[in-house]
Amino acid sequence: MGATKTQKYTEIQNELAGVAKALGHPARVAILQLLASKQSCICGDIVDELPLSQSTVSQHLKELKNVGLIKGNIDGPSVCYCIDLEAWNQAKAKLATLFDSYKDPSCC
Amino acid sequence: MGATKTQKYTEIQNELAGVAKALGHPARVAILQLLASKQSCICGDIVDELPLSQSTVSQHLKELKNVGLIKGNIDGPSVCYCIDLEAWNQAKAKLATLFDSYKDPSCC
């Protein structure tokens, strides 16, 4: 029960791919850059910053939320999004592990 | 002439998303892990290691090659794939820059 969907790949492979996929669209990269740079976390201003419709941005936000990289706090009529530090650091660590696993070019 | 396709996003955003997208599938993560770990770079053995057909693996390899992360050297009848150190380090740096740009949670 509750198997992780794909048993073809290791958990690490699926997790890494999941995070990477979330970063795999320039709009989502832009959103994360925005959230990372702003002192206060922004809300629907994200929509104004992106060349996309409100519903599309909302969809991208949802995807980022699904992988845990961001979270949203309801703030009056609007919603305040921000980076989830823990997930952020975990994603960072996973990617770093992959990238650090290649040392020197022993061939080619 | 030769504009970079999407002017909606910055070059960095597109590049980052491009690399991330390449990492956004467990099969490609598995391939990179393999290439990173093996002393000698492997060839079609990749096919044997993955739960996918030869043609599908070839497609994944092509994608990784397209973003530059790997390159293939013809070695007799087979092809020897390996990680491209320079592109690898650039990708690593780009991702690190993004992940390091978020310091501390000033809100939420």
Add this chain to the structure above:
DNA sequence: ATGCTTAATCGTAAAAATACGATTTAAGTT
């Protein structure tokens, strides 16, 4: 309660990704 603003969801269309078998191309062998 009514209206206004903000954001999520729905429905849907179009494009891209994924996967496979079959075929082709290339490099060695015999």
Add this chain to the structure above:
DNA sequence: AACTTAAATCGTATTTTTACGATTAAGCAT
């Protein structure tokens, strides 16, 4: 030259992603 092996490409089906407008829901004003 004919054969074998390895890998790329082709054609195609299926699924997923991306994007939008329209609608709904939620929160705050008046």
